Amino acid sequence: MEMVVFENEPEVLMENISNKGHRDTSAAPGLKLYRCVAVSFGLLCILQVALNISLRLPLNCEARTKQLTEERDELKGNLNDSILGHEDEIKILTGERDELKRRLDDIISGNEAKIKTLTGERDELKRRLDAFTHRSHNGWLYFSHSFYYISQIKKTWHDSRNDCLKRGADLVIINSREEQEFIKGLVQNLMWIGLSKRDGIWEWVDGTRLAQSFWCSGEPNNHKSGNEDCGEIRSCSDDHGWNDEECSYSSLWICEKKMAL
Numbered sequence: 001m002e003m004v005v006f007e008n009e010p011e012v013l014m015e016n017i018s019n020k021g022h023r024d025t026s027a028a029p030g031l032k033l034y035r036c037v038a039v040s041f042g043l044l045c046i047l048q049v050a051l052n053i054s055l056r057l058p059l060n061c062e063a064r065t066k067q068l069t070e071e072r073d074e075l076k077g078n079l080n081d082s083i084l085g086h087e088d089e090i091k092i093l094t095g096e097r098d099e100l101k102r103r104l105d106d107i108i109s110g111n112e113a114k115i116k117t118l119t120g121e122r123d124e125l126k127r128r129l130d131a132f133t134h135r136s137h138n139g140w141l142y143f144s145h146s147f148y149y150i151s152q153i154k155k156t157w158h159d160s161r162n163d164c165l166k167r168g169a170d171l172v173i174i175n176s177r178e179e180q181e182f183i184k185g186l187v188q189n190l191m192w193i194g195l196s197k198r199d200g201i202w203e204w205v206d207g208t209r210l211a212q213s214f215w216c217s218g219e220p221n222n223h224k225s226g227n228e229d230c231g232e233i234r235s236c237s238d239d240h241g242w243n244d245e246e247c248s249y250s251s252l253w254i255c256e257k258k259m260a261l
């Protein structure tokens with residue numbers, strides 16, 4: 001490579017510099033303008049960006065706030081709807097629960113009442129069964145809702161009645177043909193029955209007046225002494241029937257205790 005050397009290089013350079021300085025001086029206004037425009041444009045861009053940022057941020061914030069507010073309101077609405085829906089459901093369920101509880105209480109109280117009634121009935125039946133068993137085991141005979149006891153010793157009519165009363169019974173009251181037939185089967189001899197005369201009128205030991213009677217033929221005759229004020233059952237000429245007899249006589253007797261099973 002060949003080197004080119006200028007002998008007057010410094011002068012040329014100086015002249016170029018001088019000429020350049022002259023040309024630079026002539027080109028400076030355009031450059032400055034260009035620079036000014038560029039700088040201005042840059043500033044405008046910066047300003048624009050700043051404006052965009054400063055203006056859009058508030059706009060974005062406002063939009064975001066609006067959106068969030070709407071979402072909040074929607075959620076609030078949904079929540080309220082949900083709460084209201086659940087309140088209705090809770091109200092219905094509470095009503096159903098209360099109704100079921102009321103029905104359960106009714107059933108329980110009804111059952112308690114039934115249990116109380118059944119317990120009372122059971123106790124009453126047990127009491128009657130015990131009484132029935134007790135009399136059955138102590139020589140009493142049962143016929144048509146009554147127990148009958150035949151004495152083994154003889155007493156006056158009044159003492160006989162007292163004995164029956166002590167046994168929780170009374171002298172027998174015969175108030176049907178069926179009962180008369182049953183008593184006839186028990187008669188061993190003379191036996192006091194619950195019939196006596198008060199103020200000349202025959203009545204049973206429970207105070208009822210004599211209605212249906214089964215006197216022996218010719219009785220009551222108030223025989224001899226005229227004090228035959230008590231009733232007995234005995235053998236008549238052809239059957240067993242009633243006779244009026246003095247109350248002071250000693251005879252066997254029949255007690256009766258009414259007891260429905």
Ligand code: BGC
Pocket residue numbers: 219221222223228243244245246
């Ligand atoms: C009795 C009377 C009864 C009479 C009937 C007597 O032994 O004491 O009451 O009327 O028998 O023949």
Ligand code: CA
Pocket residue numbers: 219220221222223228243244245
């Ligand atoms: Ca008589």
